[in-house]
Amino acid sequence: MSLEVKVEVFHNERITPSFLTPHHLKSFSISILDQFSPSIHFPVILFYPNTNDIHEVNNIDHQCLVVERTKLLKRSLSETLSRFYPFAGRIQGQALVCCNDKGAMFLEAQVNCPMSRALDNPDLGFVKELLPNLQYAEGDSGHDLLLVQANCFECGGIAIGFNISHKIIDAFTLSTFLNSWSATCHGLQLPPHQYVGVASRFPGLQSFKPQLRVLKISTERCITRRLLFESSKIESLKTKAASAAVQNPTRVEVVSALIWKCAMKASTSNSDSARPSSSAWLQTVNMRKILAQPSVENLMGNLLGFFPAISRKEEGEVDFQGLVAAMRKGFEELKVKFGTDGIGVDDVSRHLQEYGELLQKDDLECYCSTSWCRLPFHETNFGWGKPLISCPAMVDLKNLTTLMDTSDGSGIAARVTLKEDDMAIFENNEELLAYASVNPGVV
Known part of the structure; x- marks a missing residue:
């Protein structure tokens, strides 16, 4: 520019x-x-x-x-x-x-x-x-x-x-x-x-003092890239990801797993003694679709949970199908945990504290992700047509991925933020480039 x-x-x-x-x-x-x-x-x-x-x-x-x-x-x-x-x-x-x-x-x-x-x-x-x-x-x-x-x-x-x-x-x-x-x-x-x-439904505490910094995410020298996954490429990824454990992987699962796999590979290539030995994908979830109470479906405010998927950094190639299976397992466990009646403030508080504890583990490299897919942003018509959408990552927070639908609702646009040295390897990963375009035109 x-x-x-x-x-x-x-x-x-x-x-x-x-x-x-x-x-x-x-x-x-x-x-x-x-x-x-x-x-x-x-x-x-x-x-x-x-x-x-x-x-x-x-x-x-x-x-x-x-x-x-x-x-x-x-x-x-x-x-x-x-x-x-x-x-x-x-x-x-x-x-x-x-x-x-x-x-x-x-x-x-x-x-x-x-x-x-x-x-x-x-x-x-x-x-x-x-x-x-x-x-x-x-x-x-x-x-x-x-x-x-x-x-x-x-x-x-x-x-x-x-x-x-x-x-x-x-x-x-x-x-x-x-x-x-x-x-x-x-x-x-x-x-x-x-x-x-x-x-x-989930009232706050009058004297709230969190014991942990729930979003302790480093703001080191980072770079953000926009990735575009076209619908045909996503279908190919879904075929590649299907296994006995997950026969019908979702769009978000396969795109997230590929980003996670390539980010881990970049991190491992730059690894030194200070790098954690394990990796976690922490996926934010809209709890309105999980909580058993129908009264929560249209509540306004933060109603977000999360699930972790864990991968051990061992020698050899990371299994793509295994990453998808780990994500599905984490999501199913979250549904079991919160998809019943009787969930209260104490349960939610413990859940969020667990999130903070994972972020602060020294032996765990965390990648945080939030998906806005299927939310109707592209339907926001003020009277002169529907928009083309851009969603910058939040203040370049390290290891943060944001997913949104493309304007036609079939593809996915991802904003990925990594450390500079990791991004230099990540954005040139041949497997990633086989399925995604890096910083393409919005149109």
């Missing part, structure tokens, strides 16, 4: 809820899972190219078009914040969100190039400029939980960047929020104050 390309924020304002939050909803309780969640913001970008035909593109006033679309986004965001009222509040201590209607920060930026320049040859450094800077999250009453940046390209395309607090929001909650927002843009009348939090 050439140096002359610039993203210039020219306006920022605070969008407040269109209806004041009722007094009885002013204090929103944080769940035990929210309390364990890290105090970080995670980013998402939705790219909306200008879909008008060539004649319209050449004759349309792009500036007027963008102004009208931005007005619609802000007006509908105000209405949506009334339904998701904690998003407009501030976290207060370890147990509450103060729903004080302070609002969400909304920034407008101009990009002095066409969107194709960002999509055809994506540069992660440039893409990060399309995200709202967290310096705008600071305020007298605390941090903003939601920041939005509407980036207007020369061609009339818009990229909407988000920074979202992970403290009370997971990917399921975000996708629900975005689709409610887009429905409001289409004029659908939805009732206010819809937010029902996870704390209604």
Whole structure:
């Protein structure tokens, strides 16, 4: 990306809820899972190219078009914040969100190039400029939980960047929020104050003091790469992964196993006496589909569990089918553990403590993964079509993988972050390159 390309924020304002939050909803309780969640913001970008035909593109006033679309986004965001009222509040201590209607920060930026320049040859450094800077999250009453940046390209395309607090929001909650927002843009009348939090099922602790740093992930010198797995390649991987133990491997299992296998090989190639002898793949799971209680299916907030798959670093080739089998075994054990009635706060607390303990084992190299596949981000239509999606990895956390569907729902785009020396080997792995494209154009 050439140096002359610039993203210039020219306006920022605070969008407040269109209806004041009722007094009885002013204090929103944080769940035990929210309390364990890290105090970080995670980013998402939705790219909306200008879909008008060539004649319209050449004759349309792009500036007027963008102004009208931005007005619609802000007006509908105000209405949506009334339904998701904690998003407009501030976290207060370890147990509450103060729903004080302070609002969400909304920034407008101009990009002095066409969107194709960002999509055809994506540069992660440039893409990060399309995200709202967290310096705008600071305020007298605390941090903003939601920041939005509407980036207007020369061609009339818009990229909407988000920074979202992970403290009370997971990917399921975000996708629900975005689709409610887009429905409001289409004029659908939805009732206010819809937010029902996870704390209604798993209340938080009034004096929460975690004994372990649950997300103790190193921020060493790291590099992030975007991998694209086309549907035909995924089908080939599923055939390769099938075994007596797992006859019907999933898309996420086979893509994750290949990334894990190649990352382990890179780590082993760079190994020294300080490298751990075992490796773990820690997969984050949306617990709404596992918990026995139907009442949890639509709860907003963090409702995430995990399962570990363990591999011993021994001489010789790592067995791909064995890695898939280890992942399936971990997932089935998680379903047995939590797929029964009577699961309570103590069970969840012990589960999250186990996660922290694994991360802190000196003899275990951990790879953390989260899958957003099958979440309807690509359905977020504000009125000018469905988006092409980019999801930067979270602040380049070492050994983190994020999976998302491609826009057609059949392929998978992965963001993989590794140490520099590991990535140099990983991204040139012949087995990986047989199934994935590295840093391809988004289109």
